[in-house]
Amino acid sequence: MTPAAWGALLGAVLCCGLLLVGSRVLALRRPRLETRVLPYIRDLPQVASRAAPTTSAAHGVFGPVLAAAGEAVERVLGGAASVRRRLQRAGVDVTVSEFRVQQVVWGLVAFALVAAYSVLKALTHPGGAVAPVLLCLISFAVGVLARDQHLTSQVKQRxxxxxxxxxxxxxxxxxxxxxxxxxxxxxxxxxxxxxxxxxxxxxxxxxxxxxxxxxxxxxxxxxxxxxxxxxxxxxxxxxxxxxxxxxxxxxxxxxxxxxxxxxRRELIEVAARREVAMMVPVVFLVLPVTVLFAFWPGVVGLSLTAP
Incomplete structure (x- = not known):
């Protein structure tokens, strides 16, 4: 295909995407049924303002896909009861399904970073495509697990x-x-x-x-x-x-x-563990320098007096 044909194809795809986003924004800006009916059937102080159209459109477009991906992660990893308990202990006001969506988002961010690095590397040093694909998949899994570890750290800090x-x-x-x-x-x-x-x-x-x-x-x-x-x-x-x-x-x-x-007992235990860690610089840094200062003048003197 010629460059003009490629440009026309990309322009058509862009126009279709803009039309889809515009139609979704218009649909979200239309007042909902409960917004029009509730003020007449019960006493409400004020109907809350709707979210920004762009945010609502993004949630409407990508929300079902992320929710399906979160369900897939839940089927693979499992442990919904453990996650729910850790969310309660961490004081995080999200459900298990929302947490799975956050894990998917973390995985996608890691996937995007590694994919961008792989594309830049392929442009400068062309090579096989199997290793970058595997690296991207591994980065997605690492991102998903990193969100779980971050939740555990939140629990410990709280x-x-x-x-x-x-x-x-x-x-x-x-x-x-x-x-x-x-x-x-x-x-x-x-x-x-x-x-x-x-x-x-x-x-x-x-x-x-x-x-x-x-x-x-x-x-x-x-x-x-x-x-x-x-x-x-x-x-x-x-x-x-x-x-x-x-x-x-x-x-x-x-x-x-x-x-x-x-x-007090925990502080004593931590101090005992830190005491062992403090011996490392003493043994491997301070002691060799002390020995060097003690014996170096003698070594120099022997080298100067040797025939």
Missing amino acids: ERRILAEFPAVAELLALAVAAGESPVAALDRVVRRSGGELSADLAAVLAEVRTGEPVAAAFDRMATTTGLPLVARFAQGIAVAVERGTPLADVLHAQAADVREAG
Whole structure:
């Protein structure tokens, strides 16, 4: 084909794509049925403004494809229950299907980067096409797994922050309860006066209690969803204290003391591991330099006095 024919073909493809995008944007800008009917059948403060047409068009065009790819990743990897639990522990407000779509997006980004590098390399150094294709597929798999590892790191970071703020929150609850407030009032005071990951979890428990759920049941659910044994024991202790009427302030003080003791033990263990790591520069860097400074003058003196 001549260059003019190639240009006409590419122009036709571009026009078709622009027509498809334009028709989709026009369809998305058309008000939906619920938007027109809901203001007349129930009291709404204001109908939320629609998203940008470009974003909505992109979601409408690529959303079904990404959703199908996410379902394929779910069938291959599995473990939806584990992913759902880790999403809850990380505090990420997405569903498992949305997380699978994020994994597909990460994989596509890695695939695009490696594909661009392979194309540039092929333009300068032509070679076989099997290795670049395999490298692109491997990069897609690495991107998918990298999103999963990033979720695990998010869980660890959030749990580390929870353990850091747990003693202070427990002491505040104990002081509020010892001052004569009820568990719900003390929980409300602590949630309003503090901020953090543990405070967000306690705010969720407080919201469940305000909707009519018993305090013990709400804390039992918190104990089952958290991944930290210390926080689980804390929630179970509050639930048992509320059910049986035991002194709640003493339970909270004991829980805070246990967390501080666990943090002290962890700090000692980390220091012991770092002590071994600190021996590496001492043995391989400081000691050879010291030996060199000690023996080098003698070696120089022997070389100068030798006949």
